[in-house]
């Protein structure tokens with residue numbers, strides 16, 4: 270699985286690392302050199318080895334380009350942002366909810382869809398109520414999301430249960446996560 274992604278970004282070229290906030294802008298010559306290196310299964314160019322170490326503490330010194338890097342092609346379409354509501358169901362029943370989208374982590378296809386999107390080089394953000402994150406830790410460590418947004422419904426058990434109307438079920442849904 271790729272460690273970094275090289276991509277055209279409107280009129281620029283960037284290299285990003287899934288799960289990391291910092292990225293780098295590169296000249297078009299570097300992007301093309303990179304695409305050629307991936308096609309020929311060459312070693313990662315030395316400038317990227319150095320830059321990846323500085324930016325992310327990532328050691329690419331012994332990596333082959335085609336294994337470490339996913340190169341998004343230049344197309345007539347600009348890479349941009351899209352939102353997919355994978356389902357409309359939810360394990361909460363919040364009193365304010367209008368359900369424009371449900372809870373993605375309860376969907377039986379979430380893992381497969383996530384793996385597929387990650388493998389295509391998408392930087393993924395998950396919007397979740399957080400109640401099922403513990404069931405996906407292995408996947409999210411293997412393929413780190415770019416961002417996870419967790420909604421919090423109450424500072425106490427009473428306010429949480431009052432708002433989410435989960436009743437007894439809610440007691441099993443409240444978890445404390447430690448991400449490292």
Ligand code: SF4
Pocket residue numbers: 359360361362363365366367368370371372398420433
């Ligand atoms: S967590 Fe609450 S607000 Fe969010 S989708 Fe579920 S019911 Fe609606």
